[in-house]
Amino acid sequence: MTTDTTIPVLINGAAEDRISSLDRGLLYGDGLFETIAVADGRPVFWSRHMARLQAGSERLGIPCVDADRLAEEARGLLQGVERCILKIIVTRGTGGRGYRAPTDPQPTRIIQRHPWADYPASCTEQGVRVRLCEQRLGTDPLLAGVKHLNRLEQILARQEWTDPEIMEGLMADWQGNLVEGTMSNLFVVQGPVLATPDLGRCGVAGIVRGVVIELAEELGLSLAVRDLTLTALRAADEVFLTNSVIGIWPVIRLDDHSWRRGQVARQLQEGLAGLHRGDEQWQH
Amino acid sequence: MTTDTTIPVLINGAAEDRISSLDRGLLYGDGLFETIAVADGRPVFWSRHMARLQAGSERLGIPCVDADRLAEEARGLLQGVERCILKIIVTRGTGGRGYRAPTDPQPTRIIQRHPWADYPASCTEQGVRVRLCEQRLGTDPLLAGVKHLNRLEQILARQEWTDPEIMEGLMADWQGNLVEGTMSNLFVVQGPVLATPDLGRCGVAGIVRGVVIELAEELGLSLAVRDLTLTALRAADEVFLTNSVIGIWPVIRLDDHSWRRGQVARQLQEGLAGLHRGDEQWQH
Numbered sequence: 352m353t354t355d356t357t358i359p360v361l362i363n364g365a366a367e368d369r370i371s372s373l374d375r376g377l378l379y380g381d382g383l384f385e386t387i388a389v390a391d392g393r394p395v396f397w398s399r400h401m402a403r404l405q406a407g408s409e410r411l412g413i414p415c416v417d418a419d420r421l422a423e424e425a426r427g428l429l430q431g432v433e434r435c436i437l438k439i440i441v442t443r444g445t446g447g448r449g450y451r452a453p454t455d456p457q458p459t460r461i462i463q464r465h466p467w468a469d470y471p472a473s474c475t476e477q478g479v480r481v482r483l484c485e486q487r488l489g490t491d492p493l494l495a496g497v498k499h500l501n502r503l504e505q506i507l508a509r510q511e512w513t514d515p516e517i518m519e520g521l522m523a524d525w526q527g528n529l530v531e532g533t534m535s536n537l538f539v540v541q542g543p544v545l546a547t548p549d550l551g552r553c554g555v556a557g558i559v560r561g562v563v564i565e566l567a568e569e570l571g572l573s574l575a576v577r578d579l580t581l582t583a584l585r586a587a588d589e590v591f592l593t594n595s596v597i598g599i600w601p602v603i604r605l606d607d608h609s610w611r612r613g614q615v616a617r618q619l620q621e622g623l624a625g626l627h628r629g630d631e632q633w634q635h
Numbered sequence: 636m637t638t639d640t641t642i643p644v645l646i647n648g649a650a651e652d653r654i655s656s657l658d659r660g661l662l663y664g665d666g667l668f669e670t671i672a673v674a675d676g677r678p679v680f681w682s683r684h685m686a687r688l689q690a691g692s693e694r695l696g697i698p699c700v701d702a703d704r705l706a707e708e709a710r711g712l713l714q715g716v717e718r719c720i721l722k723i724i725v726t727r728g729t730g731g732r733g734y735r736a737p738t739d740p741q742p743t744r745i746i747q748r749h750p751w752a753d754y755p756a757s758c759t760e761q762g763v764r765v766r767l768c769e770q771r772l773g774t775d776p777l778l779a780g781v782k783h784l785n786r787l788e789q790i791l792a793r794q795e796w797t798d799p800e801i802m803e804g805l806m807a808d809w810q811g812n813l814v815e816g817t818m819s820n821l822f823v824v825q826g827p828v829l830a831t832p833d834l835g836r837c838g839v840a841g842i843v844r845g846v847v848i849e850l851a852e853e854l855g856l857s858l859a860v861r862d863l864t865l866t867a868l869r870a871a872d873e874v875f876l877t878n879s880v881i882g883i884w885p886v887i888r889l890d891d892h893s894w895r896r897g898q899v900a901r902q903l904q905e906g907l908a909g910l911h912r913g914d915e916q917w918q919h
Contacts, residue, residue: 360656369653370661372644372745377654377724379786380664411787412794440661450786450793450817461656489773489837490809493791501785502663502734503695507777509734510696525774533734553773 361424361462374459376442379450380500382459383407387437388595389467392429394437395627396595397422399558404441407497412452413443416460428464436465436596442500468596470518475620478601478612479518479592481532483581484508488524488531488553496556505533518600519592521584524553528578535594536560539579539587540615546575546583559593559623566622572615589613598623645708645746658743660726663734664784666743667691671721672879673751676713678721679911680879681706683842688725691781696736697727700744712748720749720880726784752880754802759904762885762896763802763876765816767865768792772808772815772837780840789817802884803876805868808837812862819878820844823863823871824899830859830867843877843907850906856899873897882907 360368375381385400394400401418408415425437440461446453486508494501508520519532530548531537536557538547545567550556567574584590590602590610599620601612644652659665669684678684685702692699709721724745730737770792778785792804803816814832815821820841822831829851834840851858868874874886874894883904885896 358657362656368656370656372646372652372654372724372747373642374661375790377658377661377726378668378784379790380784381787381790384662411791440656442661450789452790452794463656486777487775489775491771491773491788493770494787499787500662500664501787503665503778503783503785504775505734506659506663506665506736507695510736 359428359464361428363460364420364424370442370459370461371445373445374442375444375447375452376440376459376500380502381411381452382413382440382442382500383411383498384441384500385437385439385498386595387439389429389432389435389437390627392433394425394429396558396562399561400439400595403498403556403558404439407499408441408458410493410497411443411499413441413458414456416441416458421460421462424460424462428462432464434467436467438463438465440500470597474518474600475598478603478610478616480516480604481519481521481592481602482512482517483605484511484520484522484533486511486522488522490524490552492552495553496550498555508533519602521605523581526578528580529584530554530579531557532592535592535597535600537579538563538591538593539584540572540589540591540613541583541587543573544575545572545615546577546579548579549576557593558595559598562623562626563593563599563619566619566626570615570618570622589615591616591619643712643748645712647744648704648708654726654743654745655729657729658726659728659731659736660724660743660784664786665695665736666697666724666726666784667695667782668725668784669721669723669782670879671723673713673716673719673721674911676717678709678713680842680846683845684723684879687782687840687842688723691783692725692742694777694781695727695783697725697742698740700725700742705744705746708744708746712746716748718751720751722747722749724784754881758802758884759882762887762894762900764800764888765803765805765876765886766796766801767889768795768804768806768817770795770806772806774808774836776836779837780834782839792817803886805889807865810862812864813868814838814863815841816876819876819881819884821863822847822875822877823868824856824873824875824897825867825871827857828859829856829899830861830863832863833860841877842879843882846907846910847877847883847903850903850910854899854902854906873899875900875903 388395442459444457531554592600601616672679726743728741728743815838876884885900
């Protein structure tokens with residue numbers, strides 16, 4: 352994301368970059384978003400992003416936006432562009448009275464085309480340093496997993512550091528379990544087990560997290576979705592982070608603790624790249 | 636709040652009702668708001684609202700918006716209007732990279748003039764029925780008390796009922812302590828003690844809540860800010876709700892439990908009305 356004011360935007364299908372100040376997305380964060388990598392002119396894992404957007408809409412009680420319509424609009428915005436980030440926001444629109452939602456909400460759909468993120472290749476190839484954030488994630492089973500617009504916890508966490516060498520901050524819940532990074536999901540490898548935190552109480556169910564879980568089974572790893580303590584993190588053979596833009600980043604350091612960039616992260620990176628190449632979901 | 640599209644809006648001082656779709660207020664709920672009652676053409680408790688806005692800005696790390704400038708803009712919007720609701724929103728503006736805030740944020744300030752809320756007079760005079768929401772409030776000491784734009788918990792709670800006889804829903808935290816209503820603060824009277832939940836872990840520190848706490852001392856009531864269980868609520872002599880628009884609403888029923896509209900709520904309503912009349916903060 353950037354401050355570039357020339358970011359092309361479609362709002363409800365129109366070439367328009369402003370929304371009503373009465374939109375509930377602004378008033379209350381009453382909406383959802385998807386951040387989608389575009390490679391070779393195609394939004395990667397499009398169908399998965401659309402499925403998550405639909406599931407989130409159902410959770411919040413926002414009418415589902417038609418995915419074909421979004422695809423058509425995205426296609427217009429992507430013309431002639433090979434590599435970028437597509438951000439899709441769906442809000443409950445205007446109306447209602449205070450927190451009470453309108454009885455017949457007309458969702459606002461926003462599609463923004465952002466420049467590709469310029470993270471150093473070393474993040475993928477050598478791995479990254481992370482820190483542990485003091486900011487915690489609050490419990491909410493109803494909102495857990497959903498990529499909604501209420502992101503102050505992540506913003507406060509991201510404000511905790513300025514060191515450019517530290518690429519991500521890990522966040523725990525109030526029980527002290529590690530849940531995710533500010534913008535990524537967390538995995539650890541311990542022997543033959545690939546483990547990732549349970550997102551039943553908080554956290555965002557990332558698209559690449561879901562893909563890695565499927566890839567793990569193909570690679571013959573046994574998968575565990577469970578609570579993850581800092582002690583278990585330190586004891587892990589490998590640690591890595593995932594999201595739609597970064598793919599998979601091995602974690603090589605947290606404070607004075609180091610991990611090697613291991614074979615599992617490498618295999619999963621290759622598996623993910625293969626899926627990117629083979630992802631024909633966009634050609635529907 | 637209403638869907639009326641003729642709601643006058645000023646954005647950064649200009650007669651403009653739309654904001655950038657890149658504003659962090661929309662992207663992440665990265666901002667604050669104030670809902671201010673206007674009576675006799677004057678925003679009630681203006682200085683208190685400005686003080687809370689400033690405190691919230693400091694908490695989120697958003698540069699403080701100049702209150703005199705806001706007052707000047709509000710004055711323009713209020714010309715010739717005796718009774719309405721002023722809504723002020725301050726966001727961190729555009730920029731930054733993802734959750735990471737820009738190093739030199741330029742806040743967006745939005746002032747909206749909404750019609751006065753048409754709640755029945757019986758809410759104030761006879762009292763209201765409430766329900767207990769299943770939706771809980773997550774813990775976050777850093778965000779607790781702040782009137783920020785992340786309000787999905789309240790929206791999900793407000794979606795739990797449609798019965799127009801029920802005017803408010805009470806919300807508990809994950810420990811089972813009652814914290815507040817979806818849009819109001821909660822007080823109970825037990826003998827000579829006026830008690831209201833502690834907002835150190837979650838909740839919004841309402842302006843009228845602060846005023847009532849001060850009035851209580853003047854009325855010779857002893858004040859307790861403490862955890863409040865459902866059992867203690869049921870055992871209370873009186874229960875009431877506060878916010879800037881409703882003032883003070885006695886609670887007379889929750890499920891099969893009833894309370895009388897008591898003397899303390901009545902005295903506090905009178906005290907509040909006296910302060911409204913005497914509030915000269917706007918004439919600065």
